[in-house]
Amino acid sequence: MKKNILIVEDHELTRFGLKTTFEDVDFVGVIYEAASAEEALEIFKNNSIDIVIMDLGLPNMNGIDATQAIHEINKETKIIILTSHNDEKEVLNSLKAGANAYCSKEINLQRLVNVVQSVADGAAWFDPSIAHIVLQATAKSDVGEPNTNYKDYDLTAREAQILKLMTEGYSNMEIAQHLVISVNTTKAHVASILQKLEVDDRLQAALKALKYKIV
Amino acid sequence: MKKNILIVEDHELTRFGLKTTFEDVDFVGVIYEAASAEEALEIFKNNSIDIVIMDLGLPNMNGIDATQAIHEINKETKIIILTSHNDEKEVLNSLKAGANAYCSKEINLQRLVNVVQSVADGAAWFDPSIAHIVLQATAKSDVGEPNTNYKDYDLTAREAQILKLMTEGYSNMEIAQHLVISVNTTKAHVASILQKLEVDDRLQAALKALKYKIV
DNA sequence: ATAATAATAAACTATAAGATGTAATTAAAT
């Protein structure tokens, strides 16, 4: 199964280097070249392309927008960012846009070929210069902790409902109107919530609710 | 610069296969072997190890805990998870624990060698079977929006400081004590904060501060 | 110098919040 590659890179020299590198690789089929994002989209729409190697610093439409556009057309296409930019924002925005790998231009060519091949198979790869950004971002991702860590404070349905509204910043009056009950009732519920959550006031209740993903 | 590798794997067969694979690789120095997490930690503490290849399904202490323990001892050590588990929780918890790469045991040996080498250089690599988990997690990561999207409400340093304390659920009295100023002063600052954030009360202020990552 | 901004504070007000007790309604248990 040969893979067709689209190289998006405005500098002819680099483009030529890339093309030459991949020409001799056995898993590579047709190699397309684009010097701008616009050209890349045109080529992408009219050909069957498996892998895109994308520079970020392009004239007019930038590489991140191009990545997003391509990703929206075909989510199966693997997009490899190849750039010298390496700040956190660029990296994460690329990934948000749909990139599967992020390479520095300093990369060794043989390694680049390996990366392209494994990314074509579905892997994700991140350059040493930015790997920490990705690792930190995933480490921060909130899986496993939603609620499970702490007790769920057996609130009644109504209490949970009111707590939810509290986390949205509503006053007792507003909550009462929302639920079409008296303010007094709302207050009673709130009092009960405060007790159950073992906090002093509604602010702390709301914060705790958000922190532990109650509601 | 040769790299020393520690293989942590309870099945002798797999361990032997790994060892044999890496024995002939030129960037590899000494290869250590452990059949359990406990043994691995023992070896790790007493030797200079650059790369750990870690199985997740170990007896007693599991691979994730072992990863965490090793990472805490030396954050420079690169840890490659090699496993057949591939559910989201395992993957993300591994990365939280400090892993740098995640491989399936179905991986082609030559590719594994490439992965180990590039991870040794600082790269991050994720197997096709779980790459989407990592990519989604990073895509969700909230970078780019912290503050930048919205105005930063030019709070003064003091105001920001007080807002921070508000987001931790402190009352005006408590804030005053913390900062060793009068409650009245605190109130004045709070009033100013409410105005600048265009909200009605401290609850809303705290919520907004958290949402937009002010403070 | 002068103006503007920030930090501090006191006095004032009020209302919104929270505490407490109780009644009506529903569900579970015997």
Add this chain to the structure above:
DNA sequence: ATTTAATTACATCTTATAGTTTATTATTAT
């Protein structure tokens, strides 16, 4: 069928907590 417990609901009360306003001093910029 009857009791018990739990949930929802409401009113009254009190106060202290929050927020407003105005003012003084200190710092910084023009």
